[in-house]
Amino acid sequence: VVQQVTPAKAGSNTVTKSKAPAKAETVPVSTTITPVTMYVGEVKTLPVVGVTRVAVGNGKLISSTVLDTEVLLLAEAPGDSSLYLWLKNGNVLRYKLTVHASDTEQSMTNLQSMLNGIPNIAIERVGDTVVVNGTASKQNLARIEAATKTQQRVLNLVREEDVTMKKMVFMKVQIMEFKKSAMENIGIDWSTTAVGPSLAFTADLINNKQFRYSPDTLPATFQVGKGAAQPLNIPSQAGRMYFGIALAITSSLNLAVNNGDAWVLASPELSTRSGGEAKFLAGGQIPIVTAGALGSTTVTYKDYGIKLNIKPVADDQNNISASITTEVSDIDPSFQAVQGNPGFLMRSTESEINVKSGQTIVISGLVDQRSSASVNKFPFLGDVPVLGALFKSEAFRNNRSDLVIFVTPMIHDPASTSNQQRIEKSKDMRERFENFLGKKGIVD
Numbered sequence: 487v488v489q490q491v492t493p494a495k496a497g498s499n500t501v502t503k504s505k506a507p508a509k510a511e512t513v514p515v516s517t518t519i520t521p522v523t524m525y526v527g528e529v530k531t532l533p534v535v536g537v538t539r540v541a542v543g544n545g546k547l548i549s550s551t552v553l554d555t556e557v558l559l560l561a562e563a564p565g566d567s568s569l570y571l572w573l574k575n576g577n578v579l580r581y582k583l584t585v586h587a588s589d590t591e592q593s594m595t596n597l598q599s600m601l602n603g604i605p606n607i608a609i610e611r612v613g614d615t616v617v618v619n620g621t622a623s624k625q626n627l628a629r630i631e632a633a634t635k636t637q638q639r640v641l642n643l644v645r646e647e648d649v650t651m652k653k654m655v656f657m658k659v660q661i662m663e664f665k666k667s668a669m670e671n672i673g674i675d676w677s678t679t680a681v682g683p684s685l686a687f688t689a690d691l692i693n694n695k696q697f698r699y700s701p702d703t704l705p706a707t708f709q710v711g712k713g714a715a716q717p718l719n720i721p722s723q724a725g726r727m728y729f730g731i732a733l734a735i736t737s738s739l740n741l742a743v744n745n746g747d748a749w750v751l752a753s754p755e756l757s758t759r760s761g762g763e764a765k766f767l768a769g770g771q772i773p774i775v776t777a778g779a780l781g782s783t784t785v786t787y788k789d790y791g792i793k794l795n796i797k798p799v800a801d802d803q804n805n806i807s808a809s810i811t812t813e814v815s816d817i818d819p820s821f822q823a824v825q826g827n828p829g830f831l832m833r834s835t836e837s838e839i840n841v842k843s844g845q846t847i848v849i850s851g852l853v854d855q856r857s858s859a860s861v862n863k864f865p866f867l868g869d870v871p872v873l874g875a876l877f878k879s880e881a882f883r884n885n886r887s888d889l890v891i892f893v894t895p896m897i898h899d900p901a902s903t904s905n906q907q908r909i910e911k912s913k914d915m916r917e918r919f920e921n922f923l924g925k926k927g928i929v930d
Contacts, residue, residue: 518580522569524548524561525586525614532557532571534579539572547585561585564614586614586639593637600633607644619643652760654898655798655806659766661752664742664850664890751889756796757898766794772817774827790815790830798895804843806895811836812849814889841895849891 524530537552544567551558557571562585569581593616597609607620607630618634622644634642742748756764769791776784793813800806813834839847 519582520580521582521584522559523584523586524559525589526561526564528561528589530559530561532559532581534571534573536574537571538574541570541572543567543569543583548583559583584614588614588638590614590616590639593640596637597633597640600636601630604630606647612641614639616640617643621645621647623647653800654757654759655764655800656896656898657756657758657764657796657798658894658896659752659754659756659794660750660892661754661768661792662743662890662892663749663751664888665747758796758798760798760800763795763797765796766792768792769815772828788830790817792891794891794893796893796895800843800897804897805840806843806897807838807840808847808895809836809838810847810849810893812891843897844894847893847895849893850888 522530522532533556535555537557540550540552540557542548542550544565547561547563547565547567548569549560549562550569551560559569564585564587566585567583569583571579571581573579590611594609594611597616597618601607601609601618604622604626607618607622610617610619616637616639618630618640620643622630624646627644627646630644631642634640743750752768754766754768756766758764767789769789771787771789774786774788776786778784791814793811793815795811796808797810798806798808811834813832815830815832817828817830835849837847837849841847
């Protein structure tokens with residue numbers, strides 16, 4: 487479409503359509519093509535003075551109006567076209583017009599705002615479509631899908647990450663034999679015991695050459711002649727104190743061990759990423775002989791002992807949801823062996839729990855004193871880790887103690903809010919402690 491522009495009164499221009507000239511004129515045409523992007527229904531102006539003629543490649547896409555100092559464009563349909571403007575000085579300006587069905591720029595802006603903070607994704611415009619590409623975790627995929635559905639002409643190509651960097655969950659497990667009287671004294675409501683930090687310090691209040699607190703920097707062992715008494719020669723540091731935060735449940739367990747009311751049978755430490763699985767087995771294997779055809783025999787090995795499977799999932803608030811499966815199996819002394827193969831007693835629990843990082847889960851009641859009778863029939867059971875020591879215990883045989891499992895999951899995230907709060911609380915407690923003593927620098 488070619489439009490001829492003729493000046494009109496009152497400072498306006500009149501646009502009239504005319505046929506293209508029969509003979510091409512030699513005019514200086516700009517070698518620069520300026521891109522113009524619009525969406526249907528949008529109005530855009532081009533600041534140009536002295537326009538005498540306008541040519542639009544496809545008049546169904548864009549209509550134009552020439553004003554005194556600018557050219558007014560109205561996008562009417564999606565597609566691509568070109569625009570030529572002839573000026574009074576003889577120059578010709580060229581434009582490449584692209585009309586989208588919707589406002590992709592606004593869609594991109596909206597998506598960038600809604601998906602802000604999600605790593606490893608890119609939001610780009612391809613033609614008249616907004617493309618969201620990249621990888622994301624399963625939790626973020628639902629957020630991306632919901633956001634893209636609110637915008638028009640958006641293509642979601644985000645896929646789930648093959649390997650996701652998830653939080654690590656560290657689990658401190660303590661398998662203990664506990665006197666029942668001590669458990670009653672401490673209390674079974676562990677939540678009231680485990681809440682809140684407590685102040686603990688150690689100091690060289692009494693020093694001599696034979697016994698003194700040893701810092702971690704000194705070697706753990708030293709050698710002397712048999713029967714010889716050598717001084718440690720550790721520099722005296724009277725009054726030097728060490729500060730830390732400890733859970734009250736840890737202090738209660740340590741106190742019970744020191745008083746002879748509890749015994750630590752095993753202290754495994756397990757680690758897995760959020761959503762993974764950690765396994766622990768303390769026990770052994772017993773060969774099971776099975777008779778086959780033609781007098782042949784097959785030997786398989788049966789696991790027994792204490793099995794612990796933990797599947798933790800940690801969220802952004804450091805809450806831990808864990809599935810804990812505990813199984814205790816031992817030989818049944820009342821079972822008459824078949825072909826020399828013993829029978830087994832099995833007790834298992836499955837629990838779904840929610841805890842905060844650092845809280846302790848208590849599992850008990852899986853073994854009773856009747857299991858210790860199997861040691862008499864099968865003496866090698868006394869050498870089995872954990873269960874062997876438990877079955878040989880006089881307190882356990884006399885039903886005065888029980889097997890108790892403590893599981894304390896903690897999230898490995900140094901930058902977490904809870905960890906920073908503990909650090910700040912530690913600093914505050916240390917400052918108050920030093921102010922109380924009236925001295926600085928005595929706490930490491």
